[in-house]
Amino acid sequence: MFKHLFKLLWNKKKQNFLFLSEILVSFLVIFTVCSFLVFYYQNYSRPMGFEYKQVWPISYSNVPQFKTADSAIAYFENLRQGIKAMPNVEAVSFASSNYPFSNSTMSTGIHYKGKKYDRVNHYEVDQEYNKVMTISLLEGRWFNANDAISKDKPILINETLKTAMFGDRPATGQLIGDYDDKEKMKVIGVMKDIKANGDYWPAGNAMFVPTDTATSRWQNNILVKVKPGSDAAFEGKLNKFLANYMKNSTIEISHLDQMRDSKNSETVIPMIIFIIVASFLVINVALGLFGVLWYNINKRKGEIGLRRAIGASGKSVAYQLVGESLILATMALIVGCFFAVQFPLLHVFNLPANVYIMAMLLSISFIYLLVFICSLYPGKQAATIHPAIALHED
């Protein structure tokens, strides 16, 4: 049966070649769309890992120059106490500029047992960061005041990094080498992943280190958790307080939930445009396939009539035509999969392999469905061909 169908297709290879390449290209388009969608969906279905509502990041520039580290510490400690004393404030934390949803990244490499882990997001936070962001720990503890005097620099790592480095074993208490593998850092806890790049992106490897008091003069951000219902009037008061405290600075107060929306739209809007364009291409191809199949069947009336005359049922004629298109689709898909498999093999775009596999399965079934639907009506029409009329024409 298949051999016979294959022979029929081979006899018209020139005509089928275009048909084949069309399916191939549409498969590649759908595969790309599906890869993105699967990747985004997988990330979207994971929890955010922290509470972004009612968190206001404040950025300030142009901090005064301090002669000694002590005066810098005193200055920022006063600032913190001042903000905390305000009625609607629940918690305050200094942070490096790469706090969640900001467009800034800082990454570094770390060593463990001779192996280097690259692209580790490096967040500087302080003791109250977990209260501001409502972060839950999987093991160990959060930073405390005693950390400043400990021998090895204390750090927290996230779940992704922990799994990459330690697998199932507990990470707390382990020593990790820094960028040059010269100084040691001690893991004091593991926290849940926080998706700092919005809902649709993975958390990646991340490590959290306490803000170094000596470097606090380089920090330009404070995160403030406010009580629900804090309005612009309160924000105005906060702004005024900050502007009076830091006379030479430019103050900007943002809202983390708004920043999340704009970060997400950076992903969603291009994706929507992409989907619109791709679906238009698919409609276009579907109409084209439908038209060509329909025409071919009209041209093959004689052949079909003959088959009917020697006893083939209408159903088997329809099966034959649908089967032919599906075999064509299979051939195109084999070539397409050859290209698609290169993505996980060559690590293009650095997405996990299961994303590509899922996307491949989805797009294969989509193409089959598309070809099936497009050939169903022409097949049905062929089944109604009456042998007497069809053969009469010749």
Added chain:
Amino acid sequence: MLKNYFKIAIAVLKRRKFFTFISLFGISFTLTILMVATAFLDKVISAGYPDNKRDRSLYVATMEFNNTKQGWINRSDVSFYFLDHYVATLKTPEKLAISSSAQATNAYINNKKIVINFKFTNAAYWEVLEYNFLEGKPYSAQEIATASQVAVISEDTKKAYFGDIPSALGKYILVDNVNYRVIGVVDNVNRTMYNIYGDVYLPYTVSKADYKKVELMGGYNGILLAKNKADMPKIQAEFDQMMTKVPIPDKEFDKLYSNADPFFESMTRRIFGDGSNSGKSKALAILGTVVCLFVLLPTLNLVNINITRIMERSSEIGVRKAFGASSKTLVYQFIVENLILTLLGGFIGIVLSVLIIYAINDSQLIPNLNLTFNLKVLGYSLLACLFFGLISGVYPAWRMSRLNVVTALKAQ
């Protein structure tokens, strides 16, 4: 002759309406998407309010330190000092506009929050860029020298900050905890103009940061205005000559790059290039590949349908061949027919894209960005139509011209 072809083409189109619909659908949608994309690119790349003199402007935006041995790169906007101390010494340019990148701050009016993006400029900024003053005037060099606390604001800011008042001149606006007197109101600028976009413009001398600080990297950018187009290469040469004299401030680095680029290069350098490579060819290559890939599928589809339709007309072709029509004439006829079809699709596409552009402008997807369907976009669209028609017509026409007379006639 052409008239005949036209008649035949219309007759063929009428014959199988479903195929005609598929062809037109494919062509018009492909061209619509291309046209909307062109309109957007055109808006971003070509000169427009207030940057009307882009054809004789050179943009100085980035400073790059490079350690060629280790491969370290440090890149940032240029500093005021660099522009003022080095770039301003160039002889050929007519003027140098200096402005800082926009910084955001908040204002709270009647329990409502306004985000204000403010930037510092010099006096020449207002001469190089043609802002449309709705009220008042820009600050002068005199006001900059005396560090007057004056501001030029955008119309949106006026509305948001002062509400519906006839004139904002002489009123005070609190930006960054300082009261500035409003001396001018200008038309809004869209955000895609990242180097000049701002809500409030202030003299650079009132900046809280130390703008005189001796450093090469900072938060400023400059626009060099040439007297005429012919001066542009001269200015670039003079700029590169000047760059060789700028000392490298940091021992960690051994190379120093900054460029005076025409607008398109300044954009591609930001995204694809680095100090020594403008990234223009890379950008064009990427753009070309994307467009080709996008057009590939509709073209294949159209070729497929065209071939089907030609085979339908094999008897007609057979008769014409039998009466002595050469392959060339037939190819020519078919391509003309296909071009007529594409132009028809292109026309539908133009109507669709005008509707879409209207919808995009109406939704204010990007605030103050008004896409226009101008002659230039129309020209590009027609070019795209012709190109599309040619590539989707050539292969089927070639197939058709090779049809054997005997087989073609036997089909009947």
